[in-house]
Amino acid sequence: MxxxxxxxxxxxxxxxxxxxxxxxxxxxxxxxxxxxxxxxxxxxxxxxxxxxxxxxxxxxxxxxxxxxxxxxxxxxxxxxxxxxxxxxxxxxxxxxxxxxxxxxxxxxxxxxxxxxxxxxxxxxxxxxxxxxxxxxxxxxxxxxxxxxxxxxxxxxxxxxxxxxxxxxxxxxxxxxxxxxxxxxxxxxxxxxxxxxxxxxxxxxxxxxxxxxxxxxxxxRPAPSPAPRQVTRVMDAVQADPAYPFTAADLARIAGVSVRTLQRGFIAYMGMPPMAYLREVRLQRAHRELQVARATDTTVTDVAYRWGFTLPSRFAGYYRDRYGVRPSDTLQG
CATH class of the missing domain: 2.60.120.10 (Jelly Rolls)
Known part of the structure; x- marks a missing residue:
């Protein structure tokens, strides 16, 4: 439907x-x-x-x-x-x-x-x-x-x-x-x-x-603004989600330890920073698949462009997130 x-x-x-x-x-x-x-x-x-x-x-x-x-x-x-x-x-x-x-x-x-x-x-x-x-x-x-x-x-x-x-x-x-x-x-x-x-x-x-x-x-009332360390990482991820960030990279951007950043993200976003990175990548890939045509690109190409090095894992994440396969979104 x-x-x-x-x-x-x-x-x-x-x-x-x-x-x-x-x-x-x-x-x-x-x-x-x-x-x-x-x-x-x-x-x-x-x-x-x-x-x-x-x-x-x-x-x-x-x-x-x-x-x-x-x-x-x-x-x-x-x-x-x-x-x-x-x-x-x-x-x-x-x-x-x-x-x-x-x-x-x-x-x-x-x-x-x-x-x-x-x-x-x-x-x-x-x-x-x-x-x-x-x-x-x-x-x-x-x-x-x-x-x-x-x-x-x-x-x-x-x-x-x-x-x-x-x-x-x-x-x-x-x-x-x-x-x-x-x-x-x-x-x-x-x-x-x-x-x-x-x-x-x-x-x-x-x-x-x-x-x-x-x-x-x-x-509930709207939450207070995110801690500065969390917003730094969110800004970096939004600016370049395809970059191959590691947990240590994100901690360095925040200026705190990996464990401290992990606690801050879970407290404010309800997920670890690397999960947030994956969510942003999925959103960007989803938008591209919605407007792209199968004659111009492939699901694998889109996955690689947004930082997913294993297309099969990307397909699993995508189906969990959107309820369909990436190929179902990519129009012919």
């Missing part, structure tokens, strides 16, 4: 169909690898509707299903998905866990990235769906926390959109209502900068208001 915006793809999709094949084709083009199960028999009462809009790294949709419809995202799912039913019910399953939400209340169901997902919309159901690219969530978390984030958000499969989460629900429903109105005449959603701004705001609200393992850290 993806919310990337291919060239010539309109930001808004609007589909109401009684044809299963047409529904499958259009939803796949908009939502990526989302696939509808083939029913055992073509139901006479099948009718499925989706009206959705891309807002930067996320998508907000209003989905209606008159007949039970079943969907699967096989392989690696790259999205966080949150569904808030207004009528009927929605059930989601992933990695042996499932959740169910029904309309008329304040319940929602969620899916996490990097595992196959299964979704069922009940007969007569309508829902507001939000899909968010997991890399955008990671980047937002890292910017807010000031440190690398390794594990995806551990969201509850089913949750109540009360308390702080109510703010996210209100924003999503407001966008769905604006999306409905956009088909009736000129709308602010016609403007790319407005769409990007609204998407960024919803992303920030998602990270800050839904319950997950980083919630307590986000609620």
């Amino acid at each position: 993806t919310v990337s915006d291919p060239p010539d793809t309109p930001p808004i999709v609007d589909l109401v169909s009684t044809d299963i094949d047409a529904t499958r084709e259009l939803t796949a083009s908009f939502f990526g690898t989302l696939v509808m199960y083939e029913p055992p028999a073509r139901p006479a009462g099948f009718r499925f509707g989706v009206r959705g809009i891309r807002l930067g790294p996320l998508c907000v949709s209003r989905v209606t299903s008159d007949y039970p419809s079943h969907w699967i995202a096989p392989g690696v799912n790259s999205l966080y998905v949150l569904v808030m039913p207004r009528t009927g019910g929605v059930r989601m399953a992933q990695s042996g866990q499932s959740g169910e939400a029904v309309g008329g209340g304040d319940t929602a169901v969620t899916l996490s990235p990097l595992a196959p997902t299964y979704t069922t919309y009940g007969a007569g159901s309508s829902a507001v769906d939000v899909m968010i690219d997991h890399q955008a969530v990671r980047a937002e978390l890292e910017e807010e926390l000031g440190r690398p984030v390794r594990a995806p958000l551990a969201l509850p499969r089913g949750l109540r959109m009360t308390g702080p989460a109510r703010a996210f629900a209100r924003q999503a429903h407001m966008l769905a209502a604006e999306l409905d109105a956009a088909g009736l005449g000129p709308s602010a959603l016609d403007r790319p900068r407005v769409r990007d701004s609204l998407g960024a705001a919803l992303l920030t609200t998602f990270v800050h208001t839904l319950p997950h393992q980083y919630s307590d850290d986000l609620a």
Whole structure:
């Protein structure tokens, strides 16, 4: 699944169909690898509707299903998905866990990235769906926390959109209502900068208001500035991450012993200095792979350029960090 915006793809999709094949084709083009199960028999009462809009790294949709419809995202799912039913019910399953939400209340169901997902919309159901690219969530978390984030958000499969989460629900429903109105005449959603701004705001609200393992850290006051010895090393690494730094090199830059620098980095960054160096190298390699083409470079070349002398180890680090192989990111 993806919310990337291919060239010539309109930001808004609007589909109401009684044809299963047409529904499958259009939803796949908009939502990526989302696939509808083939029913055992073509139901006479099948009718499925989706009206959705891309807002930067996320998508907000209003989905209606008159007949039970079943969907699967096989392989690696790259999205966080949150569904808030207004009528009927929605059930989601992933990695042996499932959740169910029904309309008329304040319940929602969620899916996490990097595992196959299964979704069922009940007969007569309508829902507001939000899909968010997991890399955008990671980047937002890292910017807010000031440190690398390794594990995806551990969201509850089913949750109540009360308390702080109510703010996210209100924003999503407001966008769905604006999306409905956009088909009736000129709308602010016609403007790319407005769409990007609204998407960024919803992303920030998602990270800050839904319950997950980083919630307590986000609620704490911002930390005091890093010790001077740590910032010296961070500046040196950011300036030239491909340089073959050793632990002793970094300690000399900081003007302290290796053990003292190690303690300072773990206290402030939550990782040793050499792990920080690897994280920065991975980020730079990832950015290059995103814009490079397989006809112009190779994964091995990119790995070497950013200081990874063992391409196989780089591939392992990369998959742990981004959930895909480097070759999956490098476009043909």
